[in-house]
Amino acid sequence: MRKIAILGAQLFEGQRELQLFQSMNMEAVYYTCRDPLEIVDKLADVDGLLVNLEPVTAQLIHHLGNLKVIGRYGVGVDNIDLEACSGRGVAVINVPDYCIEEVAEHAVSFIFSLNRKLFTSSNLTRKGIWGNVSVLKPIYPIKDITLGVVGTGRIGMRVIQMMTAFGTNIIVHDPYLTQDDLPSGVKLVSFGQLLEASDIITIHCPLTPQTHHLFNTEAFRRMKQQPSLINVSRGSIINEQQLLAALDQELVSFAAVDVMETEPPLPDHPLLHHPKAIVTNHMAWYSVQAEIKLRDLLTTRVIDYLNGKPVPSIVNKPAIEK
Known part of the structure; x- marks a missing residue:
């Protein structure tokens, strides 16, 4: 048997x-x-x-x-x-x-929440700050931002399909694609171009030797728009210690992640308590x-x-x- x-x-x-x-x-x-x-x-x-x-x-x-x-x-x-x-x-x-739909929906939920700065607004409310939008400026309509998508497997492509419906300007980095592989209006760019032009970046590539710590200090310093960063793929694609420094230095506006380098993280992990980060408990698949x-x-x-x-x-x- x-x-x-x-x-x-x-x-x-x-x-x-x-x-x-x-x-x-x-x-x-x-x-x-x-x-x-x-x-x-x-x-x-x-x-x-x-x-x-x-x-x-x-x-x-x-x-x-x-x-x-x-x-x-x-x-x-x-x-x-x-x-x-x-x-x-x-x-x-x-x-x-x-779980293609589930993870894509989780990423899109992050995209809208980050664009509307809901997590920051909630934190301000807890501190007694009410009705003062000046501390949240700027906020733009979702159709007026540039969304950078890194990796276009099943989930990444589903995110693109969802966000295209809202008229969002979408740019993509994926070394295995050509422009003809993407929907009309979605532009294939280099990794450097994506870092420089994106208002929000969402990660959907697998963890490989090539993508390990793809998002590091060098990458963060190239981010001209101080974008928000989303990761629903694998934790080690981001160097967490360098991300924390980038948040403190305002190279990255906010981080929303469902995965971490070590899971489960220790309760005192600084990313769990950072005012510019939200961590969900690896549940995007569910x-x-x-x-x-x-x-x-x-x-x-x-x-x-x-x-x-x-x-x-x-x-x-x-x-x-x-």
Whole structure:
């Protein structure tokens, strides 16, 4: 009988998954841990492993001699050592085809809130400042700002579609696109041009060696409009310490992020308490429907892989070729 371990310290209890695996005559157990190495003795003979943000290191892979497949709750796989998995012929499966609307809506909610300076206005109200708009100036109609979009995968492109309906001037940086790939009226620009022209920047690129700390002191100093910055992608695309300095120096007007470099952040992390920042708790992906879709798709794909059926979202090529 196939054995599956479901880890979910930062997600949810896996009762739905347990039932699906058991219906396919597979033994599944749910564990709560921050690091799978803490329970490596319990995982030693598993065929499949489902993880959220738990680190899957080469050391862990070395100890799991029977492992055949890893399922990642979500899109990004930067917490998984893909090279170690490929070397062992272990397939890594993600779910890139869920929560597109949810994350795009979260980003658009940030865009409108930042443009109307709602977070700043709320903070002023708490301090007893009422009816004084002079401290919020300037605020422009959404159609008169320039929105910079970094990365145009499914979510980034959906944000573009949503904001185009409001007549917003949109510029895009994505090294893998040509101008012909974008909707009419949306302009493809260099990263430097985007930094210099944007009033609000929203990040939708994956975390790779090339995008790690893409937003750093050098980038912040090129921001001529002192834009607001949104991140609903991966925390480490922004250098948080340098962002804090940029907020203090007014190179960046405001930061709205749903992801951080270390998750969960420590309670005293300065970004959580900065007057020019708001941090939501990595929940942009969530809706009732998105959670069900995520859990069902990932479980079904792991089951299919173990049963020798084709799976649409294996992310490491050596495993595909195996």
